[in-house]
Amino acid sequence: MAAAAADGDCAVRVADYVDDKLQTSADLATVDALLTDVRTRYGLLKSQLDHATRELEDAKKASRDHAIQLHRQSEQFNKVQDDITRRLQIVMQSETSDDAVPQFDAIFQKLQRLDVAAGYVGLLKEVDTLSQESDRLLDTPGQDALEPYRRLRTLAATLGPLQDAADGAAPHLLHDVQKRVRHVYGRIKESYATELDKLLHQLGWPKSDVVIPATLQDEWDDCVGKLLDLQRLDLLEQEESKTKQGSDKGPTILLPLEVLVLPLEMRFRYHFEGDRPTNRLEKPEYFLSHVTSLLASYNTFIVSYVQPVLLNRFRGTDLAFNAAYIDATSALITALLPMVRTKVFSSIQRAAAQPQLLSHYMHELMNFDTTIRDEWRYEGGYGIEGWKGITWEVLVQMDLFGRWLQVEKDFALARYRDIIQSPDSGELDFDSMDAGATKPTKAAIRVNDLLETITERYRPLSSFSQKLRFLIDIQISIFDSYHARLHEALEAYLTLTSTVGRSLQGTTAEEDSSLKGVGGLDRLCRVYGSADYLERAMRDWSDDVFFLELWEELQDRARNSASLGKTTAAMSVTDVAEKTSSTVGSDGEGGALFDETASAYQRLRVRAEKIIVETLNHAVSLALRPYTRINPWSTLPASGPSTSALPTTTTTAELDTTLHTLRESFTFLARAVAQAPLRRVVRQVLASLQTALWNGVLVKHTFSTAGAAQLGADVASICRVVDLAVGGGGGGGSTGSSAVAESGLRKLREGVLLLGLPFRSGGGSGGDSSEEAASGLGLWQVEKRLFADNEQARGVLEELGLEVVGEAEARSVLGRRIELGS
Numbered sequence: 061m062a063a064a065a066a067d068g069d070c071a072v073r074v075a076d077y078v079d080d081k082l083q084t085s086a087d088l089a090t091v092d093a094l095l096t097d098v099r100t101r102y103g104l105l106k107s108q109l110d111h112a113t114r115e116l117e118d119a120k121k122a123s124r125d126h127a128i129q130l131h132r133q134s135e136q137f138n139k140v141q142d143d144i145t146r147r148l149q150i151v152m153q154s155e156t157s158d159d160a161v162p163q164f165d166a167i168f169q170k171l172q173r174l175d176v177a178a179g180y181v182g183l184l185k186e187v188d189t190l191s192q193e194s195d196r197l198l199d200t201p202g203q204d205a206l207e208p209y210r211r212l213r214t215l216a217a218t219l220g221p222l223q224d225a226a227d228g229a230a231p232h233l234l235h236d237v238q239k240r241v242r243h244v245y246g247r248i249k250e251s252y253a254t255e256l257d258k259l260l261h262q263l264g265w266p267k268s269d270v271v272i273p274a275t276l277q278d279e280w281d282d283c284v285g286k287l288l289d290l291q292r293l294d295l296l297e298q299e300e301s302k303t304k305q306g307s308d309k310g311p312t313i314l315l316p317l318e319v320l321v322l323p324l325e326m327r328f329r330y331h332f333e334g335d336r337p338t339n340r341l342e343k344p345e346y347f348l349s350h351v352t353s354l355l356a357s358y359n360t361f362i363v364s365y366v367q368p369v370l371l372n373r374f375r376g377t378d379l380a381f382n383a384a385y386i387d388a389t390s391a392l393i394t395a396l397l398p399m400v401r402t403k404v405f406s407s408i409q410r411a412a413a414q415p416q417l418l419s420h421y422m423h424e425l426m427n428f429d430t431t432i433r434d435e436w437r438y439e440g441g442y443g444i445e446g447w448k449g450i451t452w453e454v455l456v457q458m459d460l461f462g463r464w465l466q467v468e469k470d471f472a473l474a475r476y477r478d479i480i481q482s483p484d485s486g487e488l489d490f491d492s493m494d495a496g497a498t499k500p501t502k503a504a505i506r507v508n509d510l511l512e513t514i515t516e517r518y519r520p521l522s523s524f525s526q527k528l529r530f531l532i533d534i535q536i537s538i539f540d541s542y543h544a545r546l547h548e549a550l551e552a553y554l555t556l557t558s559t560v561g562r563s564l565q566g567t568t569a570e571e572d573s574s575l576k577g578v579g580g581l582d583r584l585c586r587v588y589g590s591a592d593y594l595e596r597a598m599r600d601w602s603d604d605v606f607f608l609e610l611w612e613e614l615q616d617r618a619r620n621s622a623s624l625g626k627t628t629a630a631m632s633v634t635d636v637a638e639k640t641s642s643t644v645g646s647d648g649e650g651g652a653l654f655d656e657t658a659s660a661y662q663r664l665r666v667r668a669e670k671i672i673v674e675t676l677n678h679a680v681s682l683a684l685r686p687y688t689r690i691n692p693w694s695t696l697p698a699s700g701p702s703t704s705a706l707p708t709t710t711t712t713a714e715l716d717t718t719l720h721t722l723r724e725s726f727t728f729l730a731r732a733v734a735q736a737p738l739r740r741v742v743r744q745v746l747a748s749l750q751t752a753l754w755n756g757v758l759v760k761h762t763f764s765t766a767g768a769a770q771l772g773a774d775v776a777s778i779c780r781v782v783d784l785a786v787g788g789g790g791g792g793g794s795t796g797s798s799a800v801a802e803s804g805l806r807k808l809r810e811g812v813l814l815l816g817l818p819f820r821s822g823g824g825s826g827g828d829s830s831e832e833a834a835s836g837l838g839l840w841q842v843e844k845r846l847f848a849d850n851e852q853a854r855g856v857l858e859e860l861g862l863e864v865v866g867e868a869e870a871r872s873v874l875g876r877r878i879e880l881g882s
Contacts, residue, residue: 205251206289209244213293248290249315256283256319266323268357272365281369287315288373295385299378310394311384311441316366317395324354325399332403341407344421348428351400355393355436362388384441393438400428401450408454415467422464425451426520448522461526469534472514476538479506480545486586488732498734500593501586507542508597511535519606524613531610531653532631532639539594539657546587546664550671553583557675577721578728580675585732588668592737595661602652611653618645673741676725677748683718684749687774688756690714693767694878711777712770718749719781726785739800742786746804749778758811762878768816775812779805807864811873814862817842843880846871 082088259279263270272280295312302309313321331338332347340346367388379385384394404425411421429449432438440447455461479485485503493499518530557575575583601607618633637644643651652658690712711719722745729738753775763771782801802809817839837859845856846867853867862870874880 205248206286209241209248209290210293212244213241245290249287252283252286252290253315253319256287256316257322259283260320265320266327266358268361270361280365281372284316284366284369285373287319288369291315292373292377292379295379296377299382311382313395313398314370314385314391316369317362317391320362320366321392321395321399324358324396328354328399328403341410342417342420344404344407344411344424345427347403348400348424351396352428352431354396355389359389359392362392366391382441383439389436390438390440393432393436394440397450401453404450404454405458408458408460412460412463415470418460418464419467419471422451422454423517425454426517429522430520446522449520451520452522455526456523461529465526465529465533468514468517468530469537472510472534472538475510476507476541479503479510480542482506488582488586488589490731496735498589498592498737499585499732500589504542504590504593507538508594511538515601515606524610524617527610528614528636532636536639536654536657539598539654540660542590542594543657543660543664546590549583550587550664550668553580553587554671577679578724581672581725581728581732584668584672584675585729588665588672588737589732591661591665591668595658595665598654598658598661599652602654602658607653611651614640614644614653615651619647669737669741672729673744676741676745679721679725680718680745680749681752683721684715684752684756687712687714687718688752688760691761693757693761693763693771696764696766696770710773712774715774715777719777722778723781723785726782730786738786742782742800743804746782746801750805750808753808754811758808758815759872759876762876763815764878765816765818768812768877772812772816775805775808779809810862810865811869814842814860814865814870814873815876817874817877839874839877839879843874846874 082091082094259276260266263272263276291312291314298309298312328347328350330336331350333339338346370386370388370391374380374386383390385391408418408421411417426449429451433447433449438447442448455464480503482503485501485506487502488499489502489505490499492505514530514534518527521527521530553575557580602611614636618636633645639656640653641651641655643655726738726742729741733741757771761767779801782804786800817837837856842856842860845852847853850867853870857865857867857870865873
């Protein structure tokens with residue numbers, strides 16, 4: 061039925077195909093081509109059918125073969141399984157295989173342990189063989205015992221990682237091998253060192269003038285070179301470890317230098333241990349200078365005969381980057397430092413119990429470090445940071461910095477108290493400063509010297525945090541103490557000179573007198589001069605290379621939020637900024653370590669200068685009071701005709717007190733302060749004086765010609781007194797001081813000139829003074845033009861050479877002439 065249906069479907073498809081291809085009569089012409097195409101398709105389909113039939117047969121055959129193979133393998137497996145079970149039952153005497161398997165595993169584990177033990181025995185045998193071979197070669201002249209040692213060392217080095225990978229399975233084996241390596245190393249080192257020591261004895265070492273003859277040069281190179289070769293692998297491993305781990309461990313003493321230094325160390329111990337006179341706790345400079353003498357004595361030999369061997373053995377290796385290995389002088393210093401370190405560590409604790417001795421000990425130790433570091437260019441193989449010095453080891457490793465800092469602070473404060481309590485501490489020092497400079501007190505100069513001495517005490521320190529502690533705890537602390545003292549002195553002066561203060565304090569007449577005049581200025585100048593001197597000192601210190609480097613490191617640590625160091629752990633960046641500069645940690649440029657302290661002294665100086673001006677203004681105001689109360693200006697008689705020149709007049713008697721006050725005060729100030737602050741003070745005092753004379757005399761009273769001339773003479777006297785006082789005492793020229801007087805009283809002098817115009821009817825010349833002749837103007841001409849209008853007023857003032865006095869002020873001044881009023 062299925063075949064019939066298939067044939068029916070095929071017939072239908074054939075009919076459809078024919079209908080599709082033969083739709084018109086014209087298509088009958090293509091019947092041949094159509095038949096040919098059908099035959100081709102039929103052949104292709106038949107070929108595909110045959111190929112598929114063959115593949116089907118092959119697949120069926122492969123399936124049958126595979127099934128047969130699986131059956132055979134299954135039978136074989138069952139046979140093997142039965143045989144294993146039977147064997148296990150026989151060997152383990154077990155009823156079932158499940159009972160036999162655990163027993164078999166235990167036996168297998170024993171076999172594994174036996175195999176491991178056999179490996180261990182083989183390894184130990186190899187280690188023993190290499191060790192014996194090295195010993196044999198050492199006893200054979202001319203043989204190299206290093207090769208067995210290198211193989212043994214390499215073998216021991218490979219056990220470490222294997223031990224770690226095996227979770228520490230064989231610690232005793234590893235310990236035994238390492239012990240054997242150390243034994244072989246010690247034997248070789250002892251043998252080679254003995255050879256070198258014999259050669260040195262033959263050369264006459266440790267004489268400082270030893271010379272190696274040419275006949276022994278090869279033997280010398282061989283002895284030194286073998287010791288370097290023995291140590292080379294250890295040195296390379298240390299350098300690699302330092303590079304990977306970033307360790308700051310110091311360099312190792314080279315074995316040849318260890319042999320060379322041994323007799324020198326024995327000599328050192330002979331002199332500086334026990335009861336020898338040279339072993340004195342209070343004289344650490346004895347043994348420190350002995351070490352530097354050894355360097356000077358033996359460096360030539362070391363450079364001449366050891367340096368070439370170092371270059372030959374270490375050039376081209378990583379050791380060439382470490383000065384302690386490639387530079388003979390550095391290697392010698394490295395070999396000498398352990399005996400210095402031992403001596404210092406054994407004696408410094410006893411010295412720490414005595415403050416003065418500890419201070420001296422640390423000072424000498426820092427000098428020694430500086431000598432080794434600067435004169436001998438020793439950096440110890442520590443890289444960029446360089447050798448920190450024995451001082452750093454003592455202060456940090458032995459934790460003596462706090463003790464030493466307290467000792468130095470106590471000494472500094474005791475010296476500071478002595479300076480303050482000295483009878484002459486408050487006196488201005490006129491001798492040690494230049495004539496034109498501001499004079500500080502002797503105490504200020506001594507305090508500055510003390511602080512400079514402290515700087516020299518801790519300048520050689522290599523630790524940033526230690527230097528910062530010295531700066532803050534001692535130097536800035538003393539600066540702050542002295543600032544407080546100056547501030548208290550200024551406040552005490554203000555209290556004693558005030559009305560309320562005098563009443564409360566109950567000052568005597570003698571004390572009150574000492575606060576007035578030059579005595580009061582002297583007190584104020586002590587504060588001003590000291591503040592100015594120390595402020596400038598701090599500005600200069602900020603430019604010092606030492607403080608600049610300290611500031612840059614502080615900024616770098618603060619910006620990177622790094623620790624300021626162990627010794628400043630109690631101080632945050634904010635605390636340090638309060639003591640040094642508010643710019644600490646900022647990204648901006650500028651700033652210095654003494655910004656805050658210098659600013660405090662600057663504020664104190666400015667305030668002291670202001671009080672000086674106020675004191676002088678008050679004194680001048682009191683002295684000028686009698687002068688402003690007199691009124692003879694309109695009644696003074698003229699001694700000649702009105703058209704003639706007025707005669708020279710004397711100074712009014714009531715002005716003598718003012719002149720004396722100005723002369724005394726400015727003469728003292730000219731000696732006590734520099735020209736720049738002197739000019740500022742004088743100008744401010746003269747401005748106050750000018751205001752008082754202008755308002756209290758010039759525009760208050762009426763003047764006759766003679767009265768105006770008298771006022772002009774009084775003003776000229778004031779200028780002369782100021783010129784002589786300022787120019788005579790300050791070290792400046794008269795020209796500069798005269799300019800100060802002229803500029804300070806410029807307005808008053810112009811007003812007096814205008815007030816003193818000659819009274820005459822015409823524009824004649826006759827007996828006019830030089831100023832009048834220069835202007836060619838009389839009182840009436842000026843009055844007429846001055847009161848006409850502002851334009852003519854400005855013109856006449858310009859002709860008179862008046863620049864400060866304005867039109868309204870000029871009219872007010874000229875209106876005080878009695879002649880114009882009548």
